[in-house]
Amino acid sequence: MNITEMPVWELSRALQGKELSAVEAASAYLDEISAKEKDIGAYLTVTEEGALSTAAQVDKKRTQGEKLPPLAGVPMGIKDNICVRGVRTTCASRMLENFVPPYDAHVVERLAEHDYVLLGKTNLDEFAMGSSTENSFFQPTHNPRDLSRVPGGSSGGSAAAVAAGEAAYALGSDTGGSIRQPAAFCGVVGMKPTYGAVSRYGLVAFASSFDQIGPLTRDVRDNALVLSAIAGYDRRDSTSVDRAGGDFLSGIEAGVQGKKIALPREYFGEGIDPQVALAIEGAARRFAGLGAQVEEVSMESLPHALPAYYILSSAEASSNLARFDGVKYGFRAKGCRGVEELYLRSRSEGFGREVKRRIMLGSFVLSAGYYDAYYKKAQQVRTLIVEDFKRVFRGYDFILGPVAPTTAYRMGEKTRDPLSMYLGDVYTVPVNIAGLPALSLPCGANEDGLPIGMQLIGPAFSEGMLYQAGYAFETSAKGDA
Amino acid sequence: MERDGETFAEDRAERAAYATDRAEAERKTRDIDVDHVANLSKLRLTPREKEEMKRELSAIIAFADELSAIDTEGVEPTAHVLPLQNVWREDEVRPGIERETLLENAPAVRDGCILVPKVME
Numbered sequence: 343m344n345i346t347e348m349p350v351w352e353l354s355r356a357l358q359g360k361e362l363s364a365v366e367a368a369s370a371y372l373d374e375i376s377a378k379e380k381d382i383g384a385y386l387t388v389t390e391e392g393a394l395s396t397a398a399q400v401d402k403k404r405t406q407g408e409k410l411p412p413l414a415g416v417p418m419g420i421k422d423n424i425c426v427r428g429v430r431t432t433c434a435s436r437m438l439e440n441f442v443p444p445y446d447a448h449v450v451e452r453l454a455e456h457d458y459v460l461l462g463k464t465n466l467d468e469f470a471m472g473s474s475t476e477n478s479f480f481q482p483t484h485n486p487r488d489l490s491r492v493p494g495g496s497s498g499g500s501a502a503a504v505a506a507g508e509a510a511y512a513l514g515s516d517t518g519g520s521i522r523q524p525a526a527f528c529g530v531v532g533m534k535p536t537y538g539a540v541s542r543y544g545l546v547a548f549a550s551s552f553d554q555i556g557p558l559t560r561d562v563r564d565n566a567l568v569l570s571a572i573a574g575y576d577r578r579d580s581t582s583v584d585r586a587g588g589d590f591l592s593g594i595e596a597g598v599q600g601k602k603i604a605l606p607r608e609y610f611g612e613g614i615d616p617q618v619a620l621a622i623e624g625a626a627r628r629f630a631g632l633g634a635q636v637e638e639v640s641m642e643s644l645p646h647a648l649p650a651y652y653i654l655s656s657a658e659a660s661s662n663l664a665r666f667d668g669v670k671y672g673f674r675a676k677g678c679r680g681v682e683e684l685y686l687r688s689r690s691e692g693f694g695r696e697v698k699r700r701i702m703l704g705s706f707v708l709s710a711g712y713y714d715a716y717y718k719k720a721q722q723v724r725t726l727i728v729e730d731f732k733r734v735f736r737g738y739d740f741i742l743g744p745v746a747p748t749t750a751y752r753m754g755e756k757t758r759d760p761l762s763m764y765l766g767d768v769y770t771v772p773v774n775i776a777g778l779p780a781l782s783l784p785c786g787a788n789e790d791g792l793p794i795g796m797q798l799i800g801p802a803f804s805e806g807m808l809y810q811a812g813y814a815f816e817t818s819a820k821g822d823a
Numbered sequence: 824m825e826r827d828g829e830t831f832a833e834d835r836a837e838r839a840a841y842a843t844d845r846a847e848a849e850r851k852t853r854d855i856d857v858d859h860v861a862n863l864s865k866l867r868l869t870p871r872e873k874e875e876m877k878r879e880l881s882a883i884i885a886f887a888d889e890l891s892a893i894d895t896e897g898v899e900p901t902a903h904v905l906p907l908q909n910v911w912r913e914d915e916v917r918p919g920i921e922r923e924t925l926l927e928n929a930p931a932v933r934d935g936c937i938l939v940p941k942v943m944e
């Protein structure tokens with residue numbers, strides 16, 4: 343058995359059946375990391391000792407006859423903007439280069455209840471701002487499918503680790519597409535849950551009304567398994583929704599017979615790579631073949647989502663990142679002679695280019711004289727987008743569309759012009775604006791073998807249905823191969 | 824920022840008036856007062872960074888200007904998507920993290936306090 347190629351549910355079964363030990367699984371993954379990291383660079387911190395010692399504890403519990411939850415002993419990675427107590431958490435920034443959180447994020451506590459095994463913290467764009475992981479202060483991450491290309495971002499490290507066999511699954515975060523787009527670029531499955539479904543306690547905040555944590559996995563079933571483990575109410579996150587976390591696995595084989603799927607015409611406008619459009623059209627045909635009804639719809643608000651997103655998310659980011667001031671934690675510039683200099687120099691020396699750009703943009707749109715024209719206007723456009731989705735979901739079960747207008751581009755290709763990078767988020771940001779769940783999964787490849795991902799977007803708290811649709815698609819596509 | 828004997832309120836009113844005038848002027852040229860925004864952001868930029876930032880921000884704002892064409896008359900702004908409001912908890916003291924642990928990440932510590940440069944002259 344090739345341990346690092348097994349999806350989580352298979353590995354979990356093997357561990358439960360004692361076909362292999364957790365220490366063997368962890369060691370196999372650590373070996374893979376040793377071998378591949380110089381090419382991929384998915385990890386900022388590898389927690390080798392911790393992984394082996396927790397794995398040993400899992401094995402001990404099992405030998406003593408304890409029945410353990412499904413994720414016990416399964417080695418995984420966590421994006422480095424999610425706090426793990428005692429483990430350096432940098433947000434890929436000089437600002438937090440030596441920050442060691444004194445607490446676990448809620449999702450980490452939930453995984454600990456599952457006796458999870460942490461392989462390490464994965465790379466990201468600094469403070470999750472970016473779409474290629476090239477904005478990391480420490481290192482870029484390379485796409486395992488083609489090392490000269492980006493893995494996407496900002497959860498590029500997590501996506502690359504899962505795609506390269508350096509983790510059985512990983513956690514990422516998605517504010518404007520940061521789980522879904524790297525999943526599409528690397529050919530893995532990523533879910534951005536409904537806003538409020540997964541607690542943000544312990545996730546370093548970027549844009550508080552957009553951020554969500556979600557799983558990146560090899561297949562749909564794995565994703566449902568991991569989401570079931572981390573979703574649910576947490577009173578420490580005041581935007582956490584008080585409803586049962588849910589078991590997203592049960593009924594996953596229900597299929598899509600009779601489902602009505604909407605294909606927004608605005609998703610196929612200018613700028614989409616023809617091969618990507620072709621793959622999505624192919625996916626629509628496959629869904630039709632599985633018994634669903636696919637229809638084109640129009641969502642007029644969609645083209646306004648991108649500018650609204652950059653205004654709102656930057657405004658929220660400028661507020662959230664005000665806490666990094668060189669005082670209580672994080673980078674402090676040396677030799678500062680007063681509080682003003684302390685703030686100015688710690689922030690200017692601690693933050694990278696893109697982060698500064700977003701903070702400036704945010705401060706600008708919130709400033710006197712501009713607030714109404716930009717921030718308030720964007721909030722009103724947000725309402726229009728929310729309503730547009732609601733309207734579509736009155737007549738359709740879910741929406742099908744591309745995740746990104748292109749496949750993975752080459753490193754350095756878009757770093758010169760920030761706006762060109764932002765344009766790549768055009769299909770993902772509407773989902774965060776509306777707070778809806780969306781599943782990104784592979785639906786083909788282009789002529790160069792680069793993965794193409796599709797997005798299934800559903801009404802709030804419809805993750806179960808999205809997994810059903812994704813599972814049906816995946817099974818059918820596998821059947822053809 | 825020197826005050827020269829102005830009261831805080833006068834200074835604030837003056838700054839607000841200046842802000843509105845400046846905003847009017849800028850709106851016509853879509854030119855961003857990078858110094859002002861950098862001060863709001865508590866960032867210190869080199870002259871070259873300011874030039875690049877001005878260009879980049881202007882391009883992004885120009886892109887965002889398309890929103891002005893949308894009719895949002897009577898549309899309520901959405902701050903966040905959930906119908907949650909005023910999420911309170913009971914006003915009871917709960918154990919927190921120990922001071923020693925919290926201070927481990929502080930850049931400089933003395934007597935259980937965080938050490939900072941002199942704040943006032």
